[in-house]
Amino acid sequence: NAGVMQNPRHLVRRRGQEARLRCSPMKGHSHVYWYRQLPEEGLKFMVYLQKENIIDESGMPKERFSAEFPKEGPSILRIQQVVRGDSAAYFCASSPSQDGLTGYTFGSGTRLTVV
Amino acid sequence: DQQVKQNSPSLSVQEGRISILNCDYTNSMFDYFLWYKKYPAEGPTFLISISSIKDKNEDGRFTVFLNKSAKHLSLHIVPSQPGDSAVYFCAASAGNTGNQFYFGTGTSLTVIP
Numbered sequence: 001n002a003g004v005m006q007n008p009r010h011l012v013r014r015r016g017q018e019a020r021l022r023c024s025p026m027k028g029h030s031h032v033y034w035y036r037q038l039p040e041e042g043l044k045f046m047v048y049l050q051k052e053n054i055i056d057e058s059g060m061p062k063e064r065f066s067a068e069f070p071k072e073g074p075s076i077l078r079i080q081q082v083v084r085g086d087s088a089a090y091f092c093a094s095s096p097s098q099d100g101l102t103g104y105t106f107g108s109g110t111r112l113t114v115v
Numbered sequence: 116d117q118q119v120k121q122n123s124p125s126l127s128v129q130e131g132r133i134s135i136l137n138c139d140y141t142n143s144m145f146d147y148f149l150w151y152k153k154y155p156a157e158g159p160t161f162l163i164s165i166s167s168i169k170d171k172n173e174d175g176r177f178t179v180f181l182n183k184s185a186k187h188l189s190l191h192i193v194p195s196q197p198g199d200s201a202v203y204f205c206a207a208s209a210g211n212t213g214n215q216f217y218f219g220t221g222t223s224l225t226v227i228p
Contacts, residue, residue, distance in 0.1 A: 042204060042218035091158050103149055103161030
């Protein structure tokens with residue numbers, strides 16, 4: 001029973017390029033969350049999605065960032081025209097329901113480095 | 116604006132002794148609290164949770180205490196084991212939907228054999 005799968009584990013992009021981060025939730029989980037961890041900081045909420053719907057994107061930067069969770073396939077976090085400040089660890093989590101007390105299952109993260 | 120704070124970036128404890136990790140929050144609307152454990156190069160792993168209707172929740176060696184009036188929670192690990200060495204994050208949310216959790220910056224626990 002595979003957990004939350006994120007790929008790639010490491011991603012290096014030059015300033016101005018696009019970064020695509022993929023997340024396959026656990027089997028049976030239809031709720032996906034993206035969090036970002038900047039150096040020396042805690043995880044910060046970015047976006048919450050269910051299949052084909054963005055439920056809460058209040059943590060997403062207004063420009064260059066977008067997320068989707070299509071009917072088929074993984075959830076994608078897309079960062080256009082990356083800048084050095086986008087360098088961070090991006091974690092995806094999934095859950096079977098909205099019950100916050102069960103906690104999420106997190107993936108191992110994608111470490112984005114912008115050079 | 117850091118709504119959840121873990122003021123101790125690191126903690127060292129002897130094996131077999133108690134580890135106490137602290138967390139403070141500022142938003143009085145928070146009513147669900149979780150602790151996560153994170154090893155290097157891995158994602159956080161859910162450890163234990165508590166809702167504001169309780170002041171204590173216990174699961175094996177792990178106990179979480181909540182003091183609503185002080186807006187403070189703590190995680191006790193007894194007895195501490197070397198495998199407990201990791202970074203511990205507390206997280207809080209308002210409402211039980213789990214939409215958005217606010218995480219602290221983490222405390223790195225080292226259990227010395």
